[in-house]
Amino acid sequence: MSLPIHGSLVTPAQARVDLSAIEHNLAVLRGHAAGAEVMAVVKADAYGHGLVPCARAALAAGASRLGTAYIQEALDLRAAGVTAPVLSWIITPGEPIDDAVAAAVDLSAGAAWLVDDIAASARRAGRVARVHLKVDTGIARGGATPAEWPALLDRALAAQAEGAIEIAGLWSHFACADIPGHPSIGRQLAIFDEALAVAQKAGAAGSHVLRHIANSAATVTLPEARYDMVRPGIAMYGLSPIPELGDFGLRPAMTLSARAAMVKRVTPGTGVSYGHLYTTERETTLALVPLGYADGILRGATNRAQVLVGGRRRTVSGRVCMDQFVVDVGDDPVREGDEILLFGPGAAGEPTAQEWADSLGTITHEIVTRIGSRVPRVYR
Ligand SMILES: *Cc1c(COP(=O)(O)O)cnc(C)c1O
Numbered sequence: 001m002s003l004p005i006h007g008s009l010v011t012p013a014q015a016r017v018d019l020s021a022i023e024h025n026l027a028v029l030r031g032h033a034a035g036a037e038v039m040a041v042v043k044a045d046a047y048g049h050g051l052v053p054c055a056r057a058a059l060a061a062g063a064s065r066l067g068t069a070y071i072q073e074a075l076d077l078r079a080a081g082v083t084a085p086v087l088s089w090i091i092t093p094g095e096p097i098d099d100a101v102a103a104a105v106d107l108s109a110g111a112a113w114l115v116d117d118i119a120a121s122a123r124r125a126g127r128v129a130r131v132h133l134k135v136d137t138g139i140a141r142g143g144a145t146p147a148e149w150p151a152l153l154d155r156a157l158a159a160q161a162e163g164a165i166e167i168a169g170l171w172s173h174f175a176c177a178d179i180p181g182h183p184s185i186g187r188q189l190a191i192f193d194e195a196l197a198v199a200q201k202a203g204a205a206g207s208h209v210l211r212h213i214a215n216s217a218a219t220v221t222l223p224e225a226r227y228d229m230v231r232p233g234i235a236m237y238g239l240s241p242i243p244e245l246g247d248f249g250l251r252p253a254m255t256l257s258a259r260a261a262m263v264k265r266v267t268p269g270t271g272v273s274y275g276h277l278y279t280t281e282r283e284t285t286l287a288l289v290p291l292g293y294a295d296g297i298l299r300g301a302t303n304r305a306q307v308l309v310g311g312r313r314r315t316v317s318g319r320v321c322m323d324q325f326v327v328d329v330g331d332d333p334v335r336e337g338d339e340i341l342l343f344g345p346g347a348a349g350e351p352t353a354q355e356w357a358d359s360l361g362t363i364t365h366e367i368v369t370r371i372g373s374r375v376p377r378v379y380r
Helices: 019-033 042-046 050-058 071-079 097-102 112-125 147-163 183-203 216-221 353-360 364-369
Strands: 014-018 037-041 065-070 086-090 106-109 131-135 165-171 212-214 254-260 262-266 284-289 305-310 312-315 325-330 339-343 377-379
Touching: 014 165, 019 037, 019 050, 019 216, 037 050, 042 050, 042 065, 042 364, 050 065, 050 071, 071 086, 071 097, 086 131, 097 106, 097 112, 106 112, 106 165, 112 131, 112 147, 131 147, 147 165, 147 183, 147 305, 165 183, 183 212, 212 216, 284 339, 305 325, 312 325, 339 353, 353 364
Parallel strands: 014 377, 037 065, 065 086, 086 106, 106 131, 131 165, 165 212
Antiparallel strands: 014 254, 254 339, 262 284, 284 325, 305 312, 305 339
């Protein structure tokens, strides 16, 4: 297995990704799947953790399939030599469906025009395209509404009869699986079951057809939502899909660190960073952290999020800038080049991505996916 390693070991910042944590998390998720297949969701550069190394780690740990949002992400996997089944589910008119079909990428279709476009690509290529038909059971994003579902099935069955496509999956997605007990969960499951029954009657639900609806939250809390396959994303990276219910035994894979670019003593009353939103109360030491909103350190972290410097928790002091922010470290003997941990598993006392999400009023998905391309991913 070849892993991307940054040219220089000395970088202003890095995101270390512990692939053994991903393998551990896959084992936890396979336990919840209880025999159902696991599709490892690696969209958005594997939630910022790095597409190819994470895909390979997940497959090595027993995921049987990969899921991406965009076709290009699936083609990137193929270009890297990943041959496992991949499903892509966001497709807009005019996209390179020919390339996807040629690369044996499974495609989602929730509308008749898309079935037609996929079938046309398959005819041109002289191949059979594998299609997962999507029903919108109550999230109102992609997928056919229950009213449109029978017509979508007919269209797909016609293309299948002609040999252009194979109906390989019937699927949907939850709106509120991360809110245990939300009434929409049961409603969506009932609508999904009804859609599957309609498909069965129409002859579109053969025994090889994969039925799937569960994201991470559903995988760990709703055994009745497993069907033939689960599609965990955030949990595979070790972040809790339902933080209120604990960590589910998952281990965060990413540690984001930076090295102090400058340290200086300043006098009381020193205004710090743009807008002087932080002012020192006494003589103190300021450390400059070379990460900013261009790297995914949200501007909302200003005077709010915490980091670990010299073994101690400190709060971001003043405005987060494009490439840097400042931390008041008091009288601690911090030096240039010292490591500053923004978030990680928490083992050294550093904040977790969950704490960053909580302090910013968001979810961990946003914290990790935003880490920019300037930050090298380093694999262990
Ligand atoms: C992102 C995504 C998932 C994974 O969601 P998590 O909440 O991260 O587990 C599963 N299915 C679809 C369709 C998705 O878009």
